[in-house]
Amino acid sequence: MTTATTTAPAIRVRHLWHRFGRFDVLRDVSFDVAHGEIFGFIGPNGAGKTTTIRVMSTLLEPLAGRVEIDGYDVTIDPDAVRKIIGYMPDHAGVYERVTVREYLEFFADAYRVPTAGTSYAVVDAVMELTDLTKLRDKLVATMSKGMKQRLQLARTLLHDPKVLILDEPASDLDPRARIEIRDLLVELRNLGKTIFLSSHILTELADVCTSVAILERGRLVVSGPISEIARRLEPPPAPAPSEGAPAVPAPSPSEVRGSPRPTFNAAGGSGWGAAAPIPTRTVKLRVLAPGEAVAAALTGMPNVHRVAPGPAHTVLVTYAGDDTMVAYIVRALVMANIGVSGVEPERNELERIFLEVTKGEVQ
Structure with missing residues (x-):
């Protein structure tokens, strides 16, 4: 025993x-x-x-x-x-x-x-x-x-x-x-x-x-x-800047207003013109403004790849990074006088894990 x-x-x-x-x-x-x-x-x-x-x-x-x-x-x-x-x-x-x-x-x-x-x-x-x-x-x-x-x-x-x-x-x-x-x-x-x-x-x-x-x-x-x-x-972090190179903080909307503007693609396409890194996550934002205003506020922000309409008057923002990047996105919108009433992942973490580690095979 x-x-x-x-x-x-x-x-x-x-x-x-x-x-x-x-x-x-x-x-x-x-x-x-x-x-x-x-x-x-x-x-x-x-x-x-x-x-x-x-x-x-x-x-x-x-x-x-x-x-x-x-x-x-x-x-x-x-x-x-x-x-x-x-x-x-x-x-x-x-x-x-x-x-x-x-x-x-x-x-x-x-x-x-x-x-x-x-x-x-x-x-x-x-x-x-x-x-x-x-x-x-x-x-x-x-x-x-x-x-x-x-x-x-x-x-x-x-x-x-x-x-x-x-x-x-x-x-x-x-x-x-x-x-x-x-x-x-x-x-x-x-x-x-x-x-x-x-x-x-x-x-x-x-x-x-x-x-x-x-x-x-x-x-x-x-x-x-x-x-x-x-x-x-998670994807590996970006390489650290070489010695002597200045650190680049996440920009505020006022710092990037002169940058090329992403388009708000009603069909869900990228709308960014230039090729962007492969998206890693998407966050669903419930905002008190049109989607075009959200795209304008996020113009030029590093690691933001796509802004597209979501279900029930939400906006989907695709980005590379972790929860800190979500905080930067919300801060940028608030500084642009866009109210954010809800933030949630487009797909919950468990679903993301399941889809990434399985192949859809059956016995």
Whole structure:
């Protein structure tokens, strides 16, 4: 029997392989999940996400490799692992001819959760946490898909697991239900839970995940904190000026008014005439001025490559650089008396990472 250690990560996967017949579903997958993280496991359908989760949940033995949950090996100590995980499979069914409370009391007994006589204090606490108290006497069959997903999540919490393993928890949910599930996951993380969250819908992960692993065709493409991965994908910085050359600060609009003016291209083209460096990022600005005025204000600013109209009365500014460059762009607009009421990336960081590291291949 293996012994859990306080220094072990919440989840450790090393050189994991699995095969169905002659088909390799997983190929040498390795990653770690630290305690207290919401870890996003990302990949297209058929990438091997559910197979990995079934191995982690002790439902499937790996062909090769090792998986540990809080220091316990899933193959050697499956009973120990099951006591510390809460597993919620994709599209799991629920018993529908019972009430919410009866459903949770049944699983509390199945988990052998201690109760004082007929008092199910744990069930009451879990219903309160998942906002199901008002529905305690409601038949499960009459509940919406979102409420059933919430009920399944409540069921996984009954034995107070340290690690939650959730396979597509927001699948087929409407926008409100997705937001409610997302907020609940953040609350569970604040309570000290480690959450391993599988999905192929990046928008539901971008706001909650601290780290991710991206799987494609059974192979791990990249893993780690989102900010660290994004930094690794940044283009190398421009070479430093030679010794004795003056430093060139980001210019203000007044300093560049005599420079050639970029055109505001309603078709989304570059409109800059001369060839510019390859764009690296695009920021969406909600401004209180016409797009032409924005293009005029950003005339001649280094590393600004394109100004084009965006959706819903926004302007898209393509630039090379990091968040400091965004600050320079906003400052230039404010100094030109153009109000900026909103700033956001055209595409969130997780989507950018996914598109840059994957090839769109399927098994």
